[in-house]
Amino acid sequence: MKKIYLDYAATTPVDPRVLETMKPYFLSKFGNASSLHKFGQEAKRALEDSREKIADLINAEPSEIIFTSGGTESDNLAIEEVVYPNREKGKHVITSKIEHPAILKTCEFIESDGFDVTYLNVDKTGLIDLKNLKKNITDKTTLVTIMTASNEIGTIEPIREIGEICRERDIVFHTDAVQAFGKIPIDVKKMNIDLLTGSSHKIYGPKGVGFLYVRNGIDITPLIHGGGQEFGKRSGTENIAGIVGFAAAAEIAKKEMKKESARQIKLRDYLTKNILKIEKAHLNGHPIKRLPNNTNFWFDFIEGESLITHLDFYGIAASTGSACSSKSLEPSHVLLAIGLKHEQAHGSLRLTLGKYTSKSDIDYLLSVLPKTVKKLREISPLK
Amino acid sequence: MDFQTYTKKVVKHFKCPKNLGKIENADGVGKAGNQICGDEMVLYIKVKKDKKGREILSDIKFQTFGCVAAIATSSMITTLAKGKTIDEALKIGKRDITEALGGLPKIKQHCSILAADALTESVYDYKSKNKLPVSKELKEEHERIQKQTKEVEEAHKDYIKFERKQFH
Numbered sequence: 001m002k003k004i005y006l007d008y009a010a011t012t013p014v015d016p017r018v019l020e021t022m023k024p025y026f027l028s029k030f031g032n033a034s035s036l037h038k039f040g041q042e043a044k045r046a047l048e049d050s051r052e053k054i055a056d057l058i059n060a061e062p063s064e065i066i067f068t069s070g071g072t073e074s075d076n077l078a079i080e081e082v083v084y085p086n087r088e089k090g091k092h093v094i095t096s097k098i099e100h101p102a103i104l105k106t107c108e109f110i111e112s113d114g115f116d117v118t119y120l121n122v123d124k125t126g127l128i129d130l131k132n133l134k135k136n137i138t139d140k141t142t143l144v145t146i147m148t149a150s151n152e153i154g155t156i157e158p159i160r161e162i163g164e165i166c167r168e169r170d171i172v173f174h175t176d177a178v179q180a181f182g183k184i185p186i187d188v189k190k191m192n193i194d195l196l197t198g199s200s201h202k203i204y205g206p207k208g209v210g211f212l213y214v215r216n217g218i219d220i221t222p223l224i225h226g227g228g229q230e231f232g233k234r235s236g237t238e239n240i241a242g243i244v245g246f247a248a249a250a251e252i253a254k255k256e257m258k259k260e261s262a263r264q265i266k267l268r269d270y271l272t273k274n275i276l277k278i279e280k281a282h283l284n285g286h287p288i289k290r291l292p293n294n295t296n297f298w299f300d301f302i303e304g305e306s307l308i309t310h311l312d313f314y315g316i317a318a319s320t321g322s323a324c325s326s327k328s329l330e331p332s333h334v335l336l337a338i339g340l341k342h343e344q345a346h347g348s349l350r351l352t353l354g355k356y357t358s359k360s361d362i363d364y365l366l367s368v369l370p371k372t373v374k375k376l377r378e379i380s381p382l383k
Numbered sequence: 384m385d386f387q388t389y390t391k392k393v394v395k396h397f398k399c400p401k402n403l404g405k406i407e408n409a410d411g412v413g414k415a416g417n418q419i420c421g422d423e424m425v426l427y428i429k430v431k432k433d434k435k436g437r438e439i440l441s442d443i444k445f446q447t448f449g450c451v452a453a454i455a456t457s458s459m460i461t462t463l464a465k466g467k468t469i470d471e472a473l474k475i476g477k478r479d480i481t482e483a484l485g486g487l488p489k490i491k492q493h494c495s496i497l498a499a500d501a502l503t504e505s506v507y508d509y510k511s512k513n514k515l516p517v518s519k520e521l522k523e524e525h526e527r528i529q530k531q532t533k534e535v536e537e538a539h540k541d542y543i544k545f546e547r548k549q550f551h
Binding site: 346 | 403423454
């Protein structure tokens with residue numbers, strides 16, 4: 001039975017080269033980076049080398065990288081530890097309706113604590129409107145947080161322009177770049193980014209590691225208190241093996257990005273063109289301004305969980321924004337935000353490619369998807 | 384993914400649903416919508432009298448828009464009801480369907496109501512078409528389901544309008 005993984009936006013396998021660099025840090029180089037002896041010094045060196053490699057990928061200074069347990073922690077840290085210290089200045093935050101739950105739930109949390117949060121609308125391709133952003137900024141706004149690219153529909157937001165607007169108004173700008181980091185070029189200096197979230201397991205590194213970039217000059221208070229690691233901004237003994245693996249993955253991503261993204265864009269567009277040949281199939285998200293590895297569709301009269309279950313029978317791993325596949329019964333907030341109706345969001349299919357995806361994988365998918373769609377439409381009373 | 388928690392029987396009925404499709408000259412047609420997730424089911428029945436003069440569901444078919452659990456429960460109720468008398472079929476409850484499938488994940492329990500409702504509706508349709516006496520209980524059930532289906536259609540009327548404009 002074939003096993004084809006088309007859910008790289010959910011997570012990725014660890015690159016074997018990454019695993020090799022990690023191994024010694026579990027076995028012989030196991031030291032605590034805070035220790036003064038040779039074991040400690042070795043760990044400390046590995047930590048600082050890794051910091052440099054991560055910084056290098058986004059044109060940041062090493063001292064601006066804080067390692068965390070992952071994207072969710074970084075998002076929580078970025079929001080809470082900017083808005084609370086600045087609450088004398090104002091209690092207003094701007095974000096978008098299509099953010100990841102790590103952002104949206106944190107915003108809901110601060111709302112319950114008396115902050116005002118504006119959730120910007122997006123157009124039907126998933127883009128925010130810069131004029132609308134400007135209009136919503138008040139003298140009470142202390143933070144704008146907008147994702148670099150959508151995890152569901154892959155739309156890439158105008159980050160440089162958003163950064164420019166925030167810089168002019170002296171507002172801190174955070175971007176959740178979990179899906180974009182390592183896949184598309186990011187330059188925090190050119191793009192006027194103050195805070196940026198990145199994650200390891202989306203770029204063939206291990207799970208449980210991420211970082212928050214904090215521009216020199218931006219003050220954040222710690223979310224996790226203790227021994228004062230990570231410049232006093234994130235306590236806890238550093239996950240050296242994980243961090244070393246993350247840095248190795250980032251280094252590979254930098255080296256291979258140009259070639260790999262060109263290859264994936266070609267595959268992505270081939271996949272899209274052929275799926276849209278299926279009757280009443282539609283593309284979600286932006287046709288061009290989207291991540292090299294993301295596709296997202298909806299099929300009329302079909303329910304998403306049924307569709308991905310059939311694909312799973314064929315050995316294909318895919319994802320849906322359908323209500324019925326998750327713990328809640330509400331369909332994807334992202335698909336509703338781009339204007340899809342309940343039933344349309346119900347019938348969505350996300351296929352995300354990775355560096356191990358080949359054209360023959362795509363051809364296999366294309367050989368089974370049309371008949372699966374047809375079968376489910378035969379079952380459906382909606383016509 | 385949720386379907387990993389589905390029983391083998393659920394997966395079997397989802398993969399190869401029994402009694403799938405439409406009966407063109409059906410004696411009764413029942414439609415039910417699920418308020419919670421927007422699923423929809425249509426059930427068709429043929430009724431014949433056996434030697435003792437009892438009304439038997441001689442054939443039954445369904446069409447469903449919904450998730451794995453909705454399709455599996457649809458398929459299961461048709462196998463449970465086929466060949467039964469009308470009175471026996473009406474007694475099939477959501478618990479019987481769930482049990483026959485070896486259980487459903489908690490969040491999917493509501494799917495079994497859809498199947499039971501569609502069956503009730505098909506019997507009501509058969510009885511009212513043929514001017515047969517309808518029990519008080521069946522009438523009340525019918526009114527409850529009608530109200531619910533209307534609410535589902537109301538909630539999704541924008542979509543239904545859009546769909547008609549777009550595709551018809």
